[in-house]
Amino acid sequence: MKKNLMMIGAVVSATLVSATLVSAALALAGCQSGPAAQDGGTAAAADAAPRDLKEMVLVPGGTFLMGTGAVGASQPIHEVTVSSFLIGKYEVTVGAFREFVEASGYVTTAESTGKGGWSSVYNWMVVPKLNWKNTLFKQTEEEPVCMVTWYDAVAYCNWRSGAEGFTPAYIVDGTEVSLVPGADGYRLPTEAEWEYAARGGDGSPGNYNYSGGNTLNSVAWNGSNSNMRPHEVGKKEPNGLGIHDMSGNVWEFCWDWYAPYSADAQTDPLGPSSPTTRVYRGCSFRESDVQWVLVAWRHEPTKDMIGDNTGFRVARSAH
Numbered sequence: 001m002k003k004n005l006m007m008i009g010a011v012v013s014a015t016l017v018s019a020t021l022v023s024a025a026l027a028l029a030g031c032q033s034g035p036a037a038q039d040g041g042t043a044a045a046a047d048a049a050p051r052d053l054k055e056m057v058l059v060p061g062g063t064f065l066m067g068t069g070a071v072g073a074s075q076p077i078h079e080v081t082v083s084s085f086l087i088g089k090y091e092v093t094v095g096a097f098r099e100f101v102e103a104s105g106y107v108t109t110a111e112s113t114g115k116g117g118w119s120s121v122y123n124w125m126v127v128p129k130l131n132w133k134n135t136l137f138k139q140t141e142e143e144p145v146c147m148v149t150w151y152d153a154v155a156y157c158n159w160r161s162g163a164e165g166f167t168p169a170y171i172v173d174g175t176e177v178s179l180v181p182g183a184d185g186y187r188l189p190t191e192a193e194w195e196y197a198a199r200g201g202d203g204s205p206g207n208y209n210y211s212g213g214n215t216l217n218s219v220a221w222n223g224s225n226s227n228m229r230p231h232e233v234g235k236k237e238p239n240g241l242g243i244h245d246m247s248g249n250v251w252e253f254c255w256d257w258y259a260p261y262s263a264d265a266q267t268d269p270l271g272p273s274s275p276t277t278r279v280y281r282g283c284s285f286r287e288s289d290v291q292w293v294l295v296a297w298r299h300e301p302t303k304d305m306i307g308d309n310t311g312f313r314v315a316r317s318a319h
């Protein structure tokens, strides 16, 4: 397996996905991976077809160099191997989250605590009335859900697993959440999976600053083109795996607790075991600072923050 040297600011190497590997993995997972695998038809036909906003993309496993030497928290660059997994083509939408809430009766953290959420519109004041249904943005069903917590995301994952006949990936006991070994259900991506997918996996045509390219406005809703609000998912160019909005739109929670990287080579890392705060990735519609939007940038959330620029996307193991 070739390795990509992940250096920010330069396309360092190009690798090609093994067609055999992809085909085998697709057959194993019983799913389709990117745009090329979806219809075999014309772009016009694809545009005319309704979008499956819950679509999952297969990410064939591989080895990559995670992190960057250019940004403090993303150092040191270290070798990581990830097994094949599936990840949402889009961030979880308002409509998908509404389906979960209406079917389960779930009440989000912002609502159950009565604290509400942090609004960028109110200069990051916490406003009790704000929650995923009332974000001040007047969101459509196809925009990414926001003002959710990591626990809200975990609850969504387990509900969706049950609804679709998969084994739930999490055991939840109050604020204690543990992974079920070998479960095939929905879960949050690990931080390593997130970065590997954002970079385009091992089949990336290059290692870009942002997920899908080096022109930020082409691939990401960010502080310079968003009018300071989230946008419908999938409207910016996808990355090499056909995944949209990994850079920009809303920050995306990962499984891992935040802690400095180890320099050691790792396989399917799950992050540190000591509780800190859960990492989120990818930046949002608010930021245009070049470092924050970099695909390797790591963010340690403010504890208990329920922001109107934070959401999530789901993953599933495929091994």
Ligand SMILES: [Ca+2]
Residues within 6 Å of the ligand: 091, 245, 246, 247, 248, 249, 250, 251, 252, 282, 283
């Ligand atoms: Ca995003």
